[in-house]
Amino acid sequence: MSLELVDVTWMAGYRKIIHDVSLKVRPGEFLGLIGPNGSGKTSLMSILAGVRRPLRGKALMGGMEMHKMGRRKLAQNIGFVEQQADTTDRLTVREAVSLGRIPYLSLLSPWSSRDDEQVARALLDVDMADMAGRYWQTLSGGEKQRVHIARALAQEPKFLLLDEPTNHLDVRHQLGLLELVRALKVTAVAALHDLNHAALFCDRIAVMSEGQLVAVGTPAEILTPALLQDVFGVTAVVEQDMQGKCHIRYAVSEKQMPGA
Numbered sequence: 001m002s003l004e005l006v007d008v009t010w011m012a013g014y015r016k017i018i019h020d021v022s023l024k025v026r027p028g029e030f031l032g033l034i035g036p037n038g039s040g041k042t043s044l045m046s047i048l049a050g051v052r053r054p055l056r057g058k059a060l061m062g063g064m065e066m067h068k069m070g071r072r073k074l075a076q077n078i079g080f081v082e083q084q085a086d087t088t089d090r091l092t093v094r095e096a097v098s099l100g101r102i103p104y105l106s107l108l109s110p111w112s113s114r115d116d117e118q119v120a121r122a123l124l125d126v127d128m129a130d131m132a133g134r135y136w137q138t139l140s141g142g143e144k145q146r147v148h149i150a151r152a153l154a155q156e157p158k159f160l161l162l163d164e165p166t167n168h169l170d171v172r173h174q175l176g177l178l179e180l181v182r183a184l185k186v187t188a189v190a191a192l193h194d195l196n197h198a199a200l201f202c203d204r205i206a207v208m209s210e211g212q213l214v215a216v217g218t219p220a221e222i223l224t225p226a227l228l229q230d231v232f233g234v235t236a237v238v239e240q241d242m243q244g245k246c247h248i249r250y251a252v253s254e255k256q257m258p259g260a
């Protein structure tokens with residue numbers, strides 16, 4: 001099953017935020033979405049997740065328009081981890097992750113041991129099993145982020161959409177999370193600010209600039225010094241290692257060096 005945007009335009013008030021974007025997420029791939037602040041990554045992710053409806057164009061899951069599908073069907077297929085999602089509810093970590101099972105529950109299909117197993121597995125996946133009894137409000141920013149991801153994993157999604165998932169995470173958990181996403185049997189899309197992470201973990205990278213999709217391709221195709229200069233306004237050297245993985249070294253002017 002694929003996730004696809006066809007000529008999508010989205011406006012906030014009178015301002016066009018997303019301009020005629022067409023993008024097909026390939027089954028099984030890990031697609032990175034990169035672009036400067038305000039380029040439209042979050043807006044595009046929420047359209048891909050079916051949370052926002054395009055003003056023009058189509059957002060399709062398995063060839064069907066998402067706004068015509070029920071919330072339950074969307075939630076059984078798409079796990080979406082938004083930026084800065086918070087709650088004031090008095091929930092434990094386990095209860096927060098259990099919310100991911102709601103799309104599967106009904107009067108005829110009440111909570112079962114299978115739901116317990118999915119919640120336990122999701123907590124293990126994000127390294128939060130030993131904090132399952134802790135209250136949400138007592139968690140650090142990084143721990144909350146890992147719980148959000150566990151909640152999305154508990155949905156057993158076919159598509160995992162992550163908006164800047166490594167925010168708040170220390171370097172071990174950043175790498176652990178991206179390794180986990182790669183290892184999962186899901187199609188994943190993540191908005192990422194760290195371009196070296198995108199280069200290391202993503203199969204393809206899509207680049208947003210001023211609301212437009214300006215490039216899509218493999219990390220080696222996309223992460224060129226010319227694109228980094230054009231889109232991000234930075235000077236960088238891009239090296240490839242023996243495995244063909246790109247590594248970006250940014251050039252910092254003398255004035256910005258410590259002690260200058």
Ligand SMILES: Nc1ncnc2c1ncn2[C@@H]1O[C@H](COP(=O)(O)OP(=O)(O)OP(=O)(O)O)[C@@H](O)[C@H]1O
Pocket residue numbers: 012013017035036037038039040041042043044
């Ligand atoms: N509901 C809204 N109303 C008005 N403007 C909006 C709305 N949502 C987004 N925008 C504007 O649209 C532009 C794109 O925002 P978006 O959050 O999609 O960018 P982004 O690439 O995710 O940015 P960042 O990297 O800073 O998170 C920004 O200029 C933002 O201010």
